Amino acid sequence: MADVAILVNRVYAGAEQGLWRAGAERTSADEICRLTLAGEIAVARLEGRLVACVRVQHLDDMTGEFGMLAADPDHRGIGIGRELVHFAEQGCKNYGLAVMQLEVLFPREWSHPSKEFLATWYSRIGYRKVRTGAIDESYPHLAPLLATPCDFVVYNKGLR
Ligand SMILES: CC(C)(COP(=O)(O)OP(=O)(O)OC[C@H]1O[C@@H](n2cnc3c(N)ncnc32)[C@H](O)[C@@H]1OP(=O)(O)O)[C@@H](O)C(=O)NCCC(=O)NCCS
Structure with missing residues (x-):
């Protein structure tokens, strides 16, 4: 569990640089442990080495959500991220x-x-922007940790 948390935190520290105050981390080994026990974590390995992960959850009878998608920067651009999204969708x-x-x-x-990379990439793999929300309204506990005002954009894709 600790290696997954380390990967996610390392990747997000780069990908969300400037968005969070110092010390804010995306996840913890305890959270990854809880999510793994709930069956929500999938990982990708190359020759046994952890290179990417994703969290998948069922929000309601109609909707799934994935998050915490993180690929090791040393193994980007070779389709691992796309495969994990495909796995989540399937x-x-x-x-x-x-x-x-x-x-x-x-x-x-x-x-x-x-x-900006993500917006283009998600659009290329079929996701469409459906709404924008203010983080302080939907995730008030996270707002004090932000270093700059942020919004979250919800994207979705039909699975049928
Ligand atoms: C989003 C992310 C998981 C994608 O992982 P990935 O394994 O590199 O993704 P893929 O290889 O499937 O796709 C990357 C695309 O960018 C292209 N690309 C080209 N050079 C690249 C490079 N140096 N690095 C990354 N992608 C590159 C790839 O060819 C590919 O194009 P395609 O979709 O037309 O095939 C990864 O960029 C990441 O971990 N980002 C930081 C965390 C993050 O933002 N997560 C999402 C939060 S919502």
Whole structure:
């Protein structure tokens, strides 16, 4: 569990640089342990080495959501991220869910290169922006940890 938490925190520290105050971490070994026991964590390995992970959950009878998608920077651009998204989609589709959803955090007043990459990448793999929410309204406990005003954008894709 600790290696998954370390990967997620390392990847997000780069991908969300400037968004969070010093000391804020995306996850912890305890949280990964709880999510793994709930069956929500999938990982990708290359020759036994952990290189990527994703969290998949069922939000309701219709909707799945994935998050905590993180690929090791040394193994990017070779399709691991796309395969993990595909794995998440297939699992939810096989379970009978109709829609896959995800949320991306964007700084409100400036452009973050990782987030711009994600917006293009998710659109290329079939996701459409459905709404924007203010983080202080939906996740008030996270708002004090932000270093800059942020919004989250919800994307979804039909699975049928
Ligand atoms: C999003 C993320 C998981 C994608 O992982 P990945 O394994 O690199 O993804 P893929 O290889 O499947 O796709 C990357 C695409 O960018 C292209 N690419 C080209 N050069 C690249 C490079 N140096 N690095 C990354 N991608 C590159 C790939 O060719 C690929 O294009 P395609 O979709 O047309 O095939 C990864 O960038 C990441 O961990 N980002 C930081 C965390 C994050 O933002 N997570 C999402 C939060 S919502």
